[in-house]
Amino acid sequence: MQPPVAEKRPQTTEHHGHTRTDDYEWLRDKGSADVTAYLEAENEWTQAQTAHLADLRQAIFDEIKARTLETDLSVPTRRGDHWYYGRSFEGREYGASCRVPVVDAESWVPPRPAEDVGPDQPALPGEQVLLDLDALADGHDFFSLGGSAVSLDGTLLAYATDTVGDERYTIQVKDIATGELHDDEITGVLGGATWDRAGDAFYYSTVDESWRPDKIWRHVLGTKQADDELVHHEPDERFWLGVGRTRSDRFLVIAAGSKTTSEYRYLDFDDVAAGWQVFAERRAGTEYSLDHAVIGGEDVFLVLHNHTGPDFELATAPLTPTPAEAWTPLIAHDPAVRLEDVDAFAGHLVVHQRSDGLTQLRVLELGADGVGDDYLIEFEHEIYTVGASGNPGFAQPTLRLGYTTLAVPSSVYDYDVRSRELTLLRRTPVLGGYDAADYEEHRLWATAEDGERIPISIVARRGRTGPVPLLLYGYGAYETSIDPYFSIARLSLLDRGAAFAIAHVRGGGEMGRRWYDDGKLDKKPHTFSDFAACARHLIDEGWTTADTMVAEGASAGGLLIGAVANQAPELFAGFVAGVPFVDTLTTMLDASLPLTVMEYEEWGNPEGDPAAYETIAAYAPYDNVTGQDYPPILAETSLNDTRVMYVEPAKWVARLRATATGRRDFLLRTEMAAGHGGVSGRYKSWHDRSFTLAWILDRMGLARAKS
Incomplete structure (x- = not known):
């Protein structure tokens, strides 16, 4: 048996005085x-x-x-009146997403399931199966859940699926109590859905021919996709869009971002009549993110930005459109510490940062007088990765975080900000006697x-x-x-x-x-x-x-x-x-291909810039x-x-x-x-x-x- 030999079918192009011959471009014809x-x-x-x-x-x-515990359960995460978790089952590819009601409204300690619960039994009392992913995947060679979101009142589930692998998802809506699907079906979506506060509509994004998320839509339940409202369109091919709610659930935000510049729009659910507003108009090279916090009894926007330095600063601003010059520093820029993200809660802020190559979580406690203690959550290993996740509740006093090293399996902790106690909830089991x-x-x-x-x-x-x-x-x-x-x-x-x-x-x-x-x-x-x-x-x-x-x-x-x-x-x-x-060079020379224009600020534009052509051609x-x-x-x-x-x-x-x-x-x-x-x-x-x-x-x- 001999290796395949692709036929040479030369195609010649010229750019900036350079002639380039490609023998195998014909392989791009996917359907031939x-x-x-x-x-x-x-x-x-x-x-x-x-x-x-x-x-x-x-x-x-x-x-x-x-080595894998095949029938397993994730640590439940509290959102509103329910604890949400995922289940996996021996012999099944995908598993299920589930929830149970909160029994003690004052407790943030997640419930623990019974040991060795079979796939046809509830893991916890009162379990509701939100999505049986194996059933959804049945009959498909490929299946991916793009995202799922429960309405704020807990009654409806919007979920997105892809059965091809091209990341074009279809959103459907399920009545959680009855299990019935609504007639709503939204196709050609990137990712999932974001509910508005009332729960009668959700927002989603679609892509253009270059696979760039360029439009945000609002879909009202019970209507056709053709009637959906176009909320925002981004014409600049360097920018892509995303939509989400602040953790406080007060604001809906639309982020427009390129590799080097960002711009946010917000809608205040407490003042919907004011409509969408641009917080700070885009400036080339200025990146920022937007969240809502309450500090010292005052509602503010949290702005994580690079206006004062490349490793970012955390600032506050009033709940109005505000230029960068009027942002008030909360954590000043430090070239030794890269600020990467911030999570706002009612009683504290959590800053995701890195220093000397290691991830860190920084807590800023909030009180009646504003920001109180400011400290890092400490860990003992020489190298590790830590990050906060699964923290949807604005009022929660605990911080759910994940921790791992190259030798320590993924671990889930709850950190109680009030007592400063770190509690290990779960470490991914490695069967067969594994010892780090x-x-x-x-x-x-x-x-x-x-x-x-x-x-x-x-x-x-x-x-x-x-x-x-x-x-x-x-x-x-x-x-x-x-x-x-x-x-x-x-x-x-x-x-x-x-x-x-x-x-x-x-x-x-x-x-x-x-x-x-x-x-x-x-x-x-x-x-x-x-x-x-x-x-x-x-x-x-x-x-x-x-x-x-x-x-x-x-x-x-x-x-x-x-x-x-x-x-x-x-x-x-x-x-x-x-x-x-x-x-690399072929892709970056073709602005019609997915992602190319958005990537100019990462790799350069070899079609329009001779120097970028020379650079890419030298390493492609x-x-x-x-x-x-x-x-x-x-x-x-x-x-x-x-x-x-x-x-x-x-x-x-x-x-x-x-x-x-x-x-x-x-x-x-x-x-x-x-x-x-x-x-x-x-x-x-x-x-x-x-x-x-x-x-x-x-x-x-x-x-x-x-x-």
């Missing part, structure tokens, strides 16, 4: 028989080339399954080409006595931080003797806004050289060797993998690129494939991905196979019924990850190792 045949041939080749790993794949799947003490995790620092110190998070089993195989993960874009996290699937690597590390390269947000700015636009090459520097550091410090280290990244991280494969192939035994953004993985010996590469994609189209890795693999020398061990695996996030359903996703991990272990020389 030739393209389908090629993708299927690549899948067959990949299956044949990995057939020897079938037993290992099954072993890894069995390990993931054996069997693993060591550290923060390392590599030195980049320009002298910058790059943080690395690493975990391995204790007892290492020399270099071990290692999986190095990276992303480095959009100011997205890849913070330390626990993974049950990863144990199948660690327990076979491998280590896992995250390279916190520039382009992400781990070290503040400057970290992002120093890895975008014309400084994007820092992302790639940082990753190579981290690999060299791990080799030089004796953690691993080049012939046993594998690199992995997905989406924009797949761009990172493709660029490093061209620039430093000698450092790795293999590369895994998931839904990779590898045909597809354009820079050369006649060198690459290590084995596994590219994974999905046919219905609207963010990074399947054609990018398909073209990349075709060019690699036609151009490279030496081994030319390149595999393309396309999920034919999935989107950007891959397959749906937990068992399908476990099989999917088992395939990738088996390939990685084979590259490491650990395919025969036993856990």
